[in-house]
Amino acid sequence: xxxxxxxxxxxxxxxxxxxxxxxxxxxxxxxxxxxxxxxxxxxxxxxxxxxxxxxxxxxxxxxxxxxxxxxxxxxxxxxxxxxxxxxxxxxxxxxxxxxxxxxxxxxxxxxxxxxxxxxxxxxxxxxxxxxxxxxxxxxxxxxxxxxxxxxxxxxxxxxxxxxxxxxxxxxxxxxxxxxxxxxxxxxxxxxxxxxxxxxxxxxxxxxxxxxxxxxxxxxxxxxxxxxxxxxxxxxxxxxxxxxxxxxxxxxxxxxxxxxxxxxxxxxxxxxxxxxxxxxxxxxxxxxxxxxxxxxxxxxxxxxxxxxxxxxxxxxxxxxxxxxxxxxxxxxxxxxxxxxxxxxxx
Numbered sequence: 103x104x105x106x107x108x109x110x111x112x113x114x115x116x117x118x119x120x121x122x123x124x125x126x127x128x129x130x131x132x133x134x135x136x137x138x139x140x141x142x143x144x145x146x147x148x149x150x151x152x153x154x155x156x157x158x159x160x161x162x163x164x165x166x167x168x169x170x171x172x173x174x175x176x177x178x179x180x181x182x183x184x185x186x187x188x189x190x191x192x193x194x195x196x197x198x199x200x201x202x203x204x205x206x207x208x209x210x211x212x213x214x215x216x217x218x219x220x221x222x223x224x225x226x227x228x229x230x231x232x233x234x235x236x237x238x239x240x241x242x243x244x245x246x247x248x249x250x251x252x253x254x255x256x257x258x259x260x261x262x263x264x265x266x267x268x269x270x271x272x273x274x275x276x277x278x279x280x281x282x283x284x285x286x287x288x289x290x291x292x293x294x295x296x297x298x299x300x301x302x303x304x305x306x307x308x309x310x311x312x313x314x315x316x317x318x319x320x321x322x323x324x325x326x327x328x329x330x331x332x333x334x335x336x337x338x339x340x341x342x343x344x345x346x347x348x349x350x351x352x353x354x355x356x357x358x359x360x361x362x363x364x365x366x367x368x369x370x371x372x373x374x375x376x377x378x379x380x381x382x383x384x385x386x387x388x389x390x391x392x393x394x395x396x397x398x399x400x401x402x403x404x405x406x407x408x409x410x411x412x413x414x415x416x417x418x419x420x421x422x423x424x425x426x427x428x429x430x431x432x433x434x435x436x437x438x439x440x441x442x443x444x445x446x447x
Contacts, residue, residue, distance in 0.1 A: 134373065153179075190317055211300045257277055367428045
């Protein structure tokens with residue numbers, strides 16, 4: 103059986119404003135290494151999937167920029183979503199495209215373009231193991247990350263009955279809990295819902311047809327017409343639309359330094375920090391200052407006697423907020439005048 107990778111690289115993202123813009127969203131930013139997150143994601147896959155079997159799902163407007171970034175990926179492997187239809191629609195379209203090219207037994211490994219992964223080899227081993235489980239048992243596999251902290255910003259998975267050694271059926275998915283509940287779930291052996299999914303495309307499409315009325319009619323009527331397909335679907339996440347309704351979802355644990363790098367404040371978890379816990383990029387001097395995140399492009403930033411701030415300088419724009427408030431930049435961006443908010447204009 104052949105194995106494919108699908109990289110979800112859509113969305114415009116506001117959580118890294120003002121560095122992120124509609125034409126240069128989070129996945130195209132070098133937030134963890136000196137390479138954009140998407141380039142890092144594709145590089146991690148190279149050891150287990152050749153470039154001709156990597157599909158990139160993204161917005162129509164981003165295809166040219168991503169194609170320049172990833173010259174080894176064939177142009178026909180860039181799938182431009184004409185309308186945001188949710189992850190269930192995106193992965194359904196990818197699965198039927200793989201089935202069309204390679205048959206229903208091909209295995210699809212779905213990842214996101216905007217993650218940080220500290221242990222690439224461990225990540226590859228988890229994907230390879232998940233592919234073997236999907237092939238042996240005709241199940242839908244998710245890789246649940248072993249939590250390193252009780253984080254209320256992530257969804258969780260409760261492992262259930264064992265299927266084989268190290269593989270358990272999913273008892274339930276839990277949406278982002280409050281902190282007290284997150285502490286309880288970490289104690290009780292829940293795993294983070296990483297969004298890493300692996301399955302044979304035929305098995306996944308069977309469940310979509312059987313369980314997902316938001317998608318199934320469009321798949322039946324418009325399997326060869328991407329515009330008609332996305333115009334017809336009702337947006338729903340793959341977790342809600344398929345996985346929470348299926349009785350053949352299993353989970354394997356993963357421990358490879360995964361983080362979704364969701365906010366400026368999260369940068370401290372994935373980049374090098376100084377002795378005072380400051381994560382700085384550019385010309386930054388931090389004196390008697392702790393636990394700050396600074397991105398200084400084209401300027402020198404000096405901190406004195408402050409803690410838990412986020413300071414971003416980019417192309418004449420300066421953002422100053424706290425680490426805690428950096429998780430809610432969408433509220434800020436929506437409140438700004440259009441000329442400030444839409445920096446591409």
